[in-house]
Amino acid sequence: MTVSGLATPFGFQDFPNFTQGRNANVNKIVIHHMATTNYDSVPGIWKTREASAHYGIGQDGQIRAYVDEDNTAWHAGQWAANSSSIGIEHANTSGSPDWGIAQATVDSSAKLVADIAKRYGFGKVVPYQNLFPHSEFIATGCPGNLKEKLQEIADKANDIMAGGNGDVAPQAAPESGQTPQEDNRSAAIKEFQDKWKDHWALRGPFRIRTCEKQYGIYQVLTDDLNVEPNSWYYNGIPTGLLKDVSDPQGRSFEDGAMVRFKDDVNFGTIDAYDTNANAVGILFTGYKDMIWFDADKLLAHE
Numbered sequence: 001m002t003v004s005g006l007a008t009p010f011g012f013q014d015f016p017n018f019t020q021g022r023n024a025n026v027n028k029i030v031i032h033h034m035a036t037t038n039y040d041s042v043p044g045i046w047k048t049r050e051a052s053a054h055y056g057i058g059q060d061g062q063i064r065a066y067v068d069e070d071n072t073a074w075h076a077g078q079w080a081a082n083s084s085s086i087g088i089e090h091a092n093t094s095g096s097p098d099w100g101i102a103q104a105t106v107d108s109s110a111k112l113v114a115d116i117a118k119r120y121g122f123g124k125v126v127p128y129q130n131l132f133p134h135s136e137f138i139a140t141g142c143p144g145n146l147k148e149k150l151q152e153i154a155d156k157a158n159d160i161m162a163g164g165n166g167d168v169a170p171q172a173a174p175e176s177g178q179t180p181q182e183d184n185r186s187a188a189i190k191e192f193q194d195k196w197k198d199h200w201a202l203r204g205p206f207r208i209r210t211c212e213k214q215y216g217i218y219q220v221l222t223d224d225l226n227v228e229p230n231s232w233y234y235n236g237i238p239t240g241l242l243k244d245v246s247d248p249q250g251r252s253f254e255d256g257a258m259v260r261f262k263d264d265v266n267f268g269t270i271d272a273y274d275t276n277a278n279a280v281g282i283l284f285t286g287y288k289d290m291i292w293f294d295a296d297k298l299l300a301h302e
């Protein structure tokens with residue numbers, strides 16, 4: 001078990017929505033805001049919402065631990081990012097559209113970031129290298145105005161790691177788009193983005209490995225489309241989207257059955273990309289969670 005000495009456990013793992021263990025090394029921190037001024041409402045909301053984070057910082061700078069760092073919290077919206085990161089929530093001092101954050105919260109965040117960076121051997125804390133806003137991984141307004149404070153958090157954290165007290169003047173905010181980045185997209189993701197303009201279609205059948213009731217709905221996993229490693233949370237396809245073509249009634253979904261997407265949901269727009277995992281995320285109407293597919297497998301089926 002690993003919990004920062006700066007944190008006090010609060011509702012610690014008293015909710016089901018995280019994964020035991022990790023399948024990657026920790027090499028980054030993801031910054032979130034709570035989108036609420038009610039610090040105490042977290043982590044209770046995760047008893048019913050499929051989300052979680054390792055830490056939360058209050059308006060007065062208090063740091064609470066919600067999930068063991070050795071476990072995978074569900075905060076980034078991407079399996080690869082969740083596996084390799086520690087997620088920190090920050091309580092707001094005001095609501096939309098300002099989403100205020102207290103200076104005490106930023107100062108504590110820098111202390112926690114320094115502590116984590118030191119323990120995992122990050123070296124220097126650098127925004128967009130090992131300190132990311134949630135919005136870098138998925139289309140989200142999170143972390144609100146905290147996105148503009150990443151450099152401040154990094155500067156203070158670096159000062160603390162160098163033996164200082166974190167008392168450094170805030171500098172201009174970085175912008176993620178400014179540094180020219182090499183094109184590290186896979187061929188399949190390039191094709192979806194550049195050639196097909198985010199559109200996908202899958203009209204043919206595919207084979208399911210298994211069908212189970214998970215998170216309250218019947219879902220299937222299929223090796224024909226899944227990202228590896230796959231999980232019910234990220235890769236399960238609700239049977240409500242599918243027709244079982246092996247069964248005249250179209251609804252048995254036995255292991256190994258051939259299924260296909262129903263006619264009105266077998267094409268659409270890709271909603272998110274995960275370059276590291278070579279995955280594409282699709283949000284189907286009526287289902288709140290994004291389903292992640294292997295980009296090569298989805299493209300090959302097109």
Ligand SMILES: [Zn+2]
Binds near residue numbers: 032142
């Ligand atoms: Zn977030």
